[in-house]
Amino acid sequence: MTARFLSSTKRRRTAIAVGVAAALTGVLAGCGHSGTGASHPAAASHSAGSAQAGATGAGSTLRMVGNQGHRLAFHVTAGHQPAIVLDAGGGLDSSYWKTIVPVLAKKTGSEIITYDRAGMGASDAVPGPWKVRSAVSDLEAGLTDLGATHDVILVAHSEAGEIATYATRQHPGQFAGAVLVDASVPQFSTDAEVARVAAATQAQVDALKGKPVTKADRQLLAVAADYVADQHAYHRTAWPVSVPATVIVSEQTPFPTSPPDAQAWRAAQAAFAKEASNRRLVTAAHSSHDIPVDRPDIVEAQIEAMVTATR
Template sequence: MPNPTARRRRRRHATLALASIAVAACGLTSCDATTAKNAQSATTAPRTSATASSASPTATTAAQPSLHMITNRGHRLAFYVTPGHGPAIVLDAGGGLDASYWKKIVPVLAKQTRSEIITYDRTGEGRSSDVPGPWRAQNAASDLAAGLTQLGVTKNVVLVSHSLAGEIATYFVRQHPHWIAGAVLVDASLPEFYTDGETAKLVAGNEQQIAALKKKPQTRATRQLLAEADHYGPVHRAYHKLSWPQSVPATAIVSAKTPFPTPVDAQLWRQAQQEFVSAAPNRRLVVADRSSHDIPIDRPDVVIKTIEDMANQVR
């Protein structure tokens, strides 16, 4: 019987290749998120950076999340709420992933912060509806806003966004800056990365994979991949022109390995994270040592500590 975890990781990396960032990282059918980890020891980062502690989270007992089905523009979205106090912490997983991506982090955060924790399934994922047509981060931001509005969570929010969800976060925070007390961007897809040259390179690298995918039998997963890949070039050239509101504090966590196997692309990824952080004094960089792009899986301790720091900062 196929291993469901391995299958989900293969799909995860296919999504990275097609719709998020890492075109060259792996093929559509095979790539393991748990590649050999970087053995380097923790070091002191530059002045604008911080390296998080390596302590592992412990098992905890926390309240179980309740399911809330939200309607926006005719489709249904699944939100999961673990009760607590403010600030509310909202977790948004990367491309091809649903709320279960955070299942090991949520109970620890709930126990240690006493905050309300919210996760959700984007359209085409988990219990949420499929929506035909191209996927756009702006529409996903509208879904998130509708969910938080219907849940009554529209102020003092700590938004945590991984990978592709960084694009959703950028649109969301630009539209609702007063809702967000602070953000944690986990190896997030940021506007600074998508220069004309890098975007053209990603588009060219995707062409054969997209063509091959269109020839395969269509499933929910493949339809979602193609929706996210639609008009990738124009979408990301427009995204490159956006900026994060300077009034909203943010911490960017960058992985040790980045999503890319090639040194040039990996360095561009790191530079984009640093450029984002350097653009305002209320931002900082955290380096997740010994981590692949899947920082919440490889180094949940780094993610938890950084979220706790942000929550304490904005209380």
């Protein structure tokens, strides 16, 4: 990696909180460098926007989609159906996938969809606590507007794993398979881990209150508001057995300086993968939680494999 890349990555990761169980983790690390080790909790009307270059590159088209009074930015790279949908982690927008999108488009020929969740990128902010059901509604509104209503390959990083879980449960027939990239899975959100994350986050949340904040800080505060109750509910939720999933876990996990949490994360990923015969576990060697940045080759290969398996 170049010095410029390392520098920009480090600045980005100190400015945001990338997602853990509910979306927000205190791993503020540069590429391969350990962070603090503290963890943080993290009926629609549609309208098409103008065609222009999106956050994922010059080859994409921007579609603004309305849902429940706010607008969301979806970026589409043309290709054949079924579509591959990429959903970034907490505090990140669609530009997170900008190096992976053109590679996938070339190798698979599939339509590639990325989007900015509410409050991120070009999408409108929504006041109040973050609710996964609202995030699922936003994703579904966009996919419906874009006609991606069957055989979708869903790729979810970090916090987006929670959105993917609820979305696939709600509409299992819409998704042909999923690739979960160091993603939040229900097995991680035990009472013990939820309590640890909430406690570790409180000081940072208190420090942000009443101060000017970034978009990612607002996301952290929104998720933290109802974190404990939301995660207890998530722990009782199960991924639908009819939807195949590949689970990619990072070597470092989101907790590179906290062995107990790192072990709990690995155990949760393994437990999820073992629950059904149509799931598999892949370890991304030499990778931080940001597998799409550190090891895009692994992410691309597993998405290709899922596309091939579901044709």
